[in-house]
Amino acid sequence: MNDDCIFCKIAAGIIPSATVYEDDDFRAILDIAPAHKGHTIILPKKHAANLFELDADSAAKVFPVAKKVAAAVKKATGCDGVNILQNNGTAAGQTVFHLHVHVIPRFEGDGILPVWPQGAYADGEAATLAEAIRKEL
Numbered sequence: 056m057n058d059d060c061i062f063c064k065i066a067a068g069i070i071p072s073a074t075v076y077e078d079d080d081f082r083a084i085l086d087i088a089p090a091h092k093g094h095t096i097i098l099p100k101k102h103a104a105n106l107f108e109l110d111a112d113s114a115a116k117v118f119p120v121a122k123k124v125a126a127a128v129k130k131a132t133g134c135d136g137v138n139i140l141q142n143n144g145t146a147a148g149q150t151v152f153h154l155h156v157h158v159i160p161r162f163e164g165d166g167i168l169p170v171w172p173q174g175a176y177a178d179g180e181a182a183t184l185a186e187a188i189r190k191e192l
């Protein structure tokens with residue numbers, strides 16, 4: 056546990072939270088400033104600042120938790136859809152540097168999240184970039 060990290064303390068149960076799910080590795084809580092009521096964040100109990108630091112075991116376990124929580128949030132809120140969102144780095148909008156996965160209930164036409172621009176690749180550019188990414192794997 057990182058003593059300076061509020062999400063470590065929440066995940067450990069030292070700071071109380073509106074917990075909706077807990078197992079040995081994760082705690083899911085209601086976000087304190089919800090995009091919609093029922094907005095939940097899933098916190099690993101083991102500190103990792105972001106996805107790049109997350110160990111492989113936690114990475115493998117987190118999506119099944121997101122699936123379970125998303126289904127429960129959808130049933131409990133009656134939302135039409137759910138965004139699973141996870142920010143890494145200030146450039147990506149991360150404000151708390153303990154990895155967390157957002158489960159955000161969505162309602163038709165709510166318009167609460169920006170739609171990203173629809174870019175395009177020049178001829179051959181996608182193939183070159185795909186190759187560059189493949190090389191880093």
Ligand code: AMP
Nearest residue numbers: 085086087088089142148149150151152
């Ligand atoms: P992010 O921008 O992805 O780093 O998201 C951080 C999220 O954590 C925001 O949606 C905050 O509202 C939420 N948050 C911050 N502090 C708390 C807290 N003490 N309890 C619950 N949610 C929190």
Ligand code: ZN
Nearest residue numbers: 060063102153
């Ligand atoms: Zn932490």
